[in-house]
Amino acid sequence: MKNSNKQFDFILYGATSFVGQIMVEYLSGYKGEEYSWAMAGRSESKLQALKKRFNMNEVPHFVADADDETALKNLCSDTKAIVSTVGPYAMFGETLVKVCAQSGTDYCDLTGEPQWIKQMLDKYESDAKSSGARIVHCTGFDSIPSDLGVYKLQQVVIERTSAPVKQIKMRVRRLKGGASGGTIASMLNVFKEVKENPSLRKVLVNPYVLCPQGHPFKQRQKNHKGAEHDSSLGVWTMPFVMASINERIVHRSNALLDNRYGENFLYDEAMTAKNGFQAWTFTLGLGAFMLAASLSPLRKLLAKYVLMKPGEGPTPEQQLNGMFDMRFYADIATGERIVVKVEGDRDPGYGCTAKMLAQSVLCLSKDVPNLQGGFWTPASALNEALIDRLAKHAGVTIEVMEAT
Numbered sequence: 001m002k003n004s005n006k007q008f009d010f011i012l013y014g015a016t017s018f019v020g021q022i023m024v025e026y027l028s029g030y031k032g033e034e035y036s037w038a039m040a041g042r043s044e045s046k047l048q049a050l051k052k053r054f055n056m057n058e059v060p061h062f063v064a065d066a067d068d069e070t071a072l073k074n075l076c077s078d079t080k081a082i083v084s085t086v087g088p089y090a091m092f093g094e095t096l097v098k099v100c101a102q103s104g105t106d107y108c109d110l111t112g113e114p115q116w117i118k119q120m121l122d123k124y125e126s127d128a129k130s131s132g133a134r135i136v137h138c139t140g141f142d143s144i145p146s147d148l149g150v151y152k153l154q155q156v157v158i159e160r161t162s163a164p165v166k167q168i169k170m171r172v173r174r175l176k177g178g179a180s181g182g183t184i185a186s187m188l189n190v191f192k193e194v195k196e197n198p199s200l201r202k203v204l205v206n207p208y209v210l211c212p213q214g215h216p217f218k219q220r221q222k223n224h225k226g227a228e229h230d231s232s233l234g235v236w237t238m239p240f241v242m243a244s245i246n247e248r249i250v251h252r253s254n255a256l257l258d259n260r261y262g263e264n265f266l267y268d269e270a271m272t273a274k275n276g277f278q279a280w281t282f283t284l285g286l287g288a289f290m291l292a293a294s295l296s297p298l299r300k301l302l303a304k305y306v307l308m309k310p311g312e313g314p315t316p317e318q319q320l321n322g323m324f325d326m327r328f329y330a331d332i333a334t335g336e337r338i339v340v341k342v343e344g345d346r347d348p349g350y351g352c353t354a355k356m357l358a359q360s361v362l363c364l365s366k367d368v369p370n371l372q373g374g375f376w377t378p379a380s381a382l383n384e385a386l387i388d389r390l391a392k393h394a395g396v397t398i399e400v401m402e403a404t
Helices: 018-029 044-053 069-078 094-103 114-131 144-161 181-196 200-205 243-256 276-294 296-306 316-321 348-366 383-393
Strands: 010-013 037-041 061-063 081-084 106-109 134-136 167-176 228-230 235-238 266-273 323-331 337-344 374-376 396-401
Touching: 010 018, 010 069, 010 348, 018 037, 018 181, 018 348, 037 044, 044 061, 061 069, 069 094, 081 094, 081 348, 094 106, 094 114, 094 134, 106 348, 114 134, 114 200, 114 243, 114 374, 134 348, 144 167, 144 243, 144 323, 144 337, 144 348, 144 383, 144 396, 181 200, 181 276, 181 296, 235 276, 243 266, 266 276, 276 296, 316 348, 323 348, 348 383, 348 396, 383 396
Parallel strands: 010 037, 010 081, 037 061, 081 106, 106 134, 134 374, 167 266
Antiparallel strands: 167 323, 228 235, 235 266, 323 337, 337 396
16 A cells, blocks of 8 residues: 555644644544544644643644755655645645655645646646655635535436536535635735736636646636626525635546546536625625735735734634535436535534545545545545545535435
8 A cells, every 4th residue: 555654644734723723623533543643833832732732742743844845855754645734825835745746745735726736736746646646735615515516416417317417506505604814815825926927817717727738628617706696596696706716626627537527517606695785795895805905005904904814713613603505506408407515514614624624634545545646636536435534524415405
């Protein structure tokens, strides 16, 4: 088995980050299987305090800066996989991806930064294929629910009709949770990067930017920029900020799964609104924020005085009371509509993401020994094994609803 002689199944890098701490708390109570792990971060004192807080003194820990290649190589020498919560990844993530790709160490994270993923693909995909490292980005709320929801729905359609459905729509029915400073910092950094390098605009608007070279996809994809009424579903919709990464991961999965969804596959995401007023109010507010964030002076003011700082986020109570409900719709040739529901029992960005991240790295480390080296997606690498893990151990369920 790959890396069977390593000391740890995985190392959590960024254990003292906001999401990292939630994941440590989850692991402190997770007894679903035998596994060996360690935690790592930049600060010895913070790691010691974290272990004391959760009574986990028996868990080994290591100190390593995000740009210290030697220290990161030492981490990789001891573990089958590394899971990283250290973002914004465009600022702090490259060295670890490089070291993992070159050393044959499996890796996953919770980035939602398509421009950075594209850069990592271009620089290190050949290294990962040569070394056997399996690199899986986006194993949090972006983009596991979207990626596995589409995977499951297409699987059901193919079983019933012997062919994939051409179009799937995802609509966020309910979303309850809080933002964090880390996510906001990642968003603001994207605007900063585009300002410094305008050519990134083409990367960010291309729905197939993460697909392998030579892919056959040419279909124009819908981009939900404003409020609109979806007559086919009978609902008002508004933009979903995670769509920009989720849709690109889904199309990459299609390519990596040998075009299982079809060469002309259409996929779009949006949030549902109670009525047109709510849809337009949200859309205008989001547009105002995006405009302010794109202007350097206003972006700096927002970061300094208005928005959460890195390390800040939803309270434990908010995480516990959070949830999400996402629906995936496919109208098939028989006239039926098949719906898949993906549901989570905690705040999506943090409570659920920490559990999804933990189960993803365990799945990558233990469940897919025959997966080849390269840059993968949750659906193309982990698919059924992860779906099963999420239902059993993470409070995230993916179920087929009755056809209508």
